[in-house]
Amino acid sequence: MDAYERITRNAAEVVTEEEVETLADDPDGKRAYVGYEPSGVLHIGHLLTANKLIDLQQCGFEVVVLLADVHASLNDKGTFEEIRDTAEQMKEQFLAYGLEEANTEFVLGSSYQLDEDYELDLHSLQVGTTLKRAQRAMAELQGDDTAKVSHVVYPLMQALDIEYLDVDLAVGGMDQRKVHMLAREELPELGYDAPTCLHTPIVGDLETGEGKMSSSTGTTISMEDSTAELEEKVNAAFCPPTADPEGDLVNPVLEIFRYHVFPRFDEVVVERPDEYGGDLVYGSYDALEADLESGELHPADAKSALAASLDELIAPGRERLRELRG
């Protein structure tokens, strides 16, 4: 797999392809970033972008993980002390998950976002951006909370972060695309470059196959799930024997195989009772999908394999969390 392929695999979109091709021509030392609001426990959504960061590292990129304490504060997520504490836990979990420590720079937002230059640039952005535009950028992230002034400052800071972290590629979920598009339009107004962006898909809800999986409502997979909890959650997942269910639904079990399992494992073994034909081995997502579609692989067997794979992926982080919490 060449650099361009690895950079763009499993991406929902890149903006623009030409710009990414240029990065892929000489990826060594290029910088990519994702920003996260500090959270005590990583969930599967975090891991989806982390997988992309791992891809990028394998291509030679330096990765910057922004632990966005100021953003969390703007989102009313607690005191700075609490937020920084969870930021530290988040960093440890990312490392346990598989980000290369030597090639990952963890940056606390407050380490530069309170500087004068940053503040003045932020005000310039505020002058140049309409309320409607900022609110639209934030709509995907904010939910239906009452709009606060902090909510419109938030995406402007995200835009500015891309410049101040000196990154060549901004990575985020599709929920971040409006923020990134805002950055592409507004940063040049301040004399900065428009950032190149890469967006990961948003995985469908585990239980219903609808929309995006939510971390606050419904079921999500997280770094602290026990083996038994993983089995329970995966077993409860929506999983018709097809990759393309009726309507707008998706098959979340397949999606997780595609976006979480196969990128991290060369081979997936599906343990299957002899009565149903014995074990199966898959070297690619496509092969697994084809077997589910044909009926060769039963959803229940796919699920137990998925739970086992997730357990393996999460185990180091789960262990690290246990150590951190004493």
Place this chain on the structure above:
RNA sequence: CCGCCCUUAGCUCAGACUGGUAGAGCAGCCGACUGUAGAUCGGCUUGCCCCCCGUUCAAAUCGGGGAGGGCGGACCA
């Protein structure tokens, strides 16, 4: 600052006029059926009725105060 409207289950809302400590749909949970889940049946759960004070034997309901949210306050009509 002024005016009007809203606040009841996780969600959307009924109930308020004619006081008697609350309902529906959806969601959720459990079971049946499928070698998964869903669908489909069957069953079940859920509430500081925004807060405080007052009237009353009795307040979600009436009165007063407060909080939060929405909308409006040139001209024209």
